[in-house]
Amino acid sequence: MRGSxxxxxxxxxxxxxEFILSYGLISVTSIADQMQKLSSLAQTI
Structure with missing residues (x-):
């Protein structure tokens, strides 16, 4: 019982x-997507 x-x-x-790493990766990818959207908006302006 002690070993369990x-x-x-x-x-x-x-x-x-694993949950933190996966969630962190998801947040990093979402941040990267937001940065790309902001850069595309800046280019259109």
Whole structure:
């Protein structure tokens, strides 16, 4: 039983890290898309 608790904690931490990384990548890509939209708007103006 003692060995299962650290495993659950480590798996939970891995899940959280993966979630943060994936969410961070999504936010970075969305920011890049917004920058491209702003640059295209600036070019049209």
């Amino acid at each position: 608790i650290p495993f659950k904690i480590s798996s939970l931490l891995d899940y959280i890290i």
